[in-house]
Amino acid sequence: MAEQDLYKVLGVAKDASQDEIKKAYRKLSKKYHPDLNHEPGAEDKFKAVNEAYETLGDSQKRAQYDQFGSTGGQQGFGGGAGGFGGQDFGGFGGFGGGGGGFEDIFSSFFGGAGGGRRQPNPTAPQQGRDLQYEMSLKFEDAIFGKKTNITYNREEQCETCGGSGAKPGTSPVTCSKCHGSGYIQVQTNTPLGRMMSQQVCDVCHGSGKEIKDKCATCGGSGHTEQSHSIKVTVPAGVEEGQQMRLQNQGEAGANGGPYGDLFIIFRVEPSDEFERDGATIYFKLPIDFVQAALGDEVRVKTVHGDVKMKIPAGTQTGTTFRLRGKGAPRLRGNGTGDEQVTVAIQTPTKLNKGQKEALKTFAKASGKTVAGNGKSSLFDKLRGV
């Protein structure tokens, strides 16, 4: 189809209002309507008027047209059903074979937006659906990563027919009803008389292909549900809720399109001993007050194994010490985080006679007298401690 100036087709100025465009369209579509006008060429003009209105009558499409110029035939909008967005009359779209480059250009410029009005070309290859898989990880596995196998069900391309849906030795043929466009024109009655509108072909369901002899394995769909296993390498340092995308591990595409992707969502089990925030691991270390007062060297748990740590004399409860490089690896970037060790000084709850004497001596040496009543131990007895 030759490129036409859509404004000229409707006989309106480039700055015409939407109302003027609508009026021009009504006038012309009535004038050239095939049921009313039997002159040669009238039907072609009717189609051209409808196509022009499909673009200019929609302010969004009109803006796109103004920006990108002639559309080279209008097929690209693939609009048809619903393409008028609530206008009075059903509209044509996609004459001469649905779908062309224009839609694709728009998709790439506008991120495929279009409020669901524009139908994608049903015969074009489509990528399969993406799938999600939740993977539970032990606390340590999230830190160090692991290799594992996962198995899930997905739609795969049928091996018997190679995805065509046709019995081996046969191939799908061009749909006899829609001649491959995937759409059919249907007549509807409107106040202007019968109008044509476009619907997805009921024989091929929009694929444009008809399968005479269906593949026995997939029943003509070209897909079969299969159990699918893959090896997954969990990267060291992943965290709760993070996702990893595995390309082409989703479901099979349509019309020879690629597989979708698999998104693995990590669910990390909490640890009894550690807490983690990113690359930093937190650990609480109970020490007794003598260690805190005199200083000591203690063994501290880390995810990398026990390490020795010095407690300086006079350490207060709540003091945090940093063990460099004993945290989790940083997912993006180099190195490993730290472990933050917070000490909690334990006050002894039960003292034997010797310990009591020693503490009284300690108090005396400090120049203090401590009554040391037995209330707490009696209270503990009452509580059953």
Ligand code: ZN
């Ligand atoms: Zn069809």
Ligand code: ZN
């Ligand atoms: Zn098959």
